Structures are given as structure tokens and as C-alpha cells.
Amino acid sequence: MGAEPCFQEAFSISGGDFTNAGEVSSRVKKILQELGVDNKIIRRVTIATYEAEMNVVWYARKGTLTLSVTPDLLRISVQDEGEGIADIELAMREGYSTASPEIREMGFGAGMGLPNIKKNSDEFHVSSVVGQGTNLDIVIRRQ
């Protein structure tokens, strides 16, 4: 990343906490509004953040989402301790899902999570170790 971030904040996400699932994304949205980021960009960030947050809630024990803002770009990195992803290429395919019935009852688990994040990102990297956890790196340019 080029410039030093002019804003950075890390948020904890608790695995299995369905009541507060989405709260971190809501806070990210509020911060970006306060920073005067364009609304269309905010929408892309919050959709990507929300999908990433829900993945931590469902598949991990805990995670941290870090939002970094520079004059040119927004970076969201998510690191979790959890199941990990065995086949990232497969997980990136629309419609592929390992979701439980509980996740599907909540209106998710249709195999759109990672593809949705990618669609809203300018750069998107996933790395994962099965049984340890997953790291996501999402970059969205402000222009």
C-alpha cells in the first residue's frame, strides 16, 4: 500500500454470534459516511464487508476485521481462526456452498459470499489453512 492510512481501525468478530452479526459492517458504513466517502463506494465496501463478516460468524471461532482508509483507497483485511477453506478455487465459484441448514434459514449459504466480495472489490486475495483459518484482503479504490 502506497500512502500511510489516514484512518485505521480494527474490529473483533465473534464466531457464532448471530444477534450481532452485521454490527461491524454497520460501524464501517457509519465511519465511511463520516469520512465523506462516495455513497456508491460505501455500498461496495459494506456489501463486501458484510459477506466477509458473516463468513467469520458462521465458519470461525473469532476474527478481526481491519479497515484502513487512505486518500486513494479503502482496504479491508479479515483474519479469522476457524475451519479454513479447503479449495479456494471451488469456494470462489458462484453457487458452490458448504453452508449448514441454519445458515440457509438466515437467507445465506447460496454460494454467493466470496463471489460477491470479489465482484465489489478492485483487488481481492484469499489465503487459508484448513483447521487454522482464513485471511481476506479486499481493496476498493475511491475513484
Add this chain to the structure above:
Amino acid sequence: MNEGQVRIGVIGMTLEEVKEILNAQVIFAPQDLKMEVKMACGCDLMSDVLAFTKEDSLLLTGLTNLQVVRTAEMANIKALVFVRGKEPDRETIALAMEKKFPVMLTDLPMYEACGRLYQHGLPGCSEAEEGSSLADGR
């Protein structure tokens, strides 16, 4: 408008009109029902809402949990209609109130609710232009 006549491409529909067309009950309205929606999406899959809707849409859904409001918040949905007479959970209504989302309830099933709105000219998300994305402070 005559019965059966299709009127597509109307720019926006007020929530008042939505309420009348769907014979809906207003569960919560943060302001009067003059607010306009530009298009609508009928969906029970929240990931699809995130993937395929545009801003300033009306969301019709049969899902009643908290994540409906969360999804609406992230996708800049303007108002929520619960179909098939399924009343949302208390927590869902509380979160909608906190986030200032208008919420309505109709006894109509999904297909009929969507069909009626479409017949009255409210386009779908693939047809309508993206909203003006005015900050709504949510």
C-alpha cells in the same frame, strides 16, 4: 388504469401507493409514506439481494429474521415488505426502527405482491437505473 393494463417505466412509486396496491399494513414508518422507491426486488436469499439489487429499491421478502434488516442496510434498500402475512420477529422490527427502515406487511404471497407492483409500473432492479444515492444517514 384499466384492469390488466401494464404500465412499466413509471419513475418511482410512493410507499403510500405500495401500501394501497398490496393492501398492506404499516408496521413501522419513520416518516410519512411520501417516500419514493424506484424499483423493487422480491427475494428470500439475502446474498442475492446483496448481489443483484440497486440502491433505493423496495425489498419484498418472506424471510423475517434480523439479517433482512442488516442486508437492507448494507445494500441501501429503502423499505421492506414482508409477504405471505409472515410477521417479522420482534428483534427484526426493533432493528428496523433503529435503522429507520419503513416496514410493511401484506397477506399476499410473493408472486402476487410482486406482480401487482409490476403491473402498476414499478420496475425490477435489472430494468431500472441506479438511484441517485442521496445520503440517508443510515
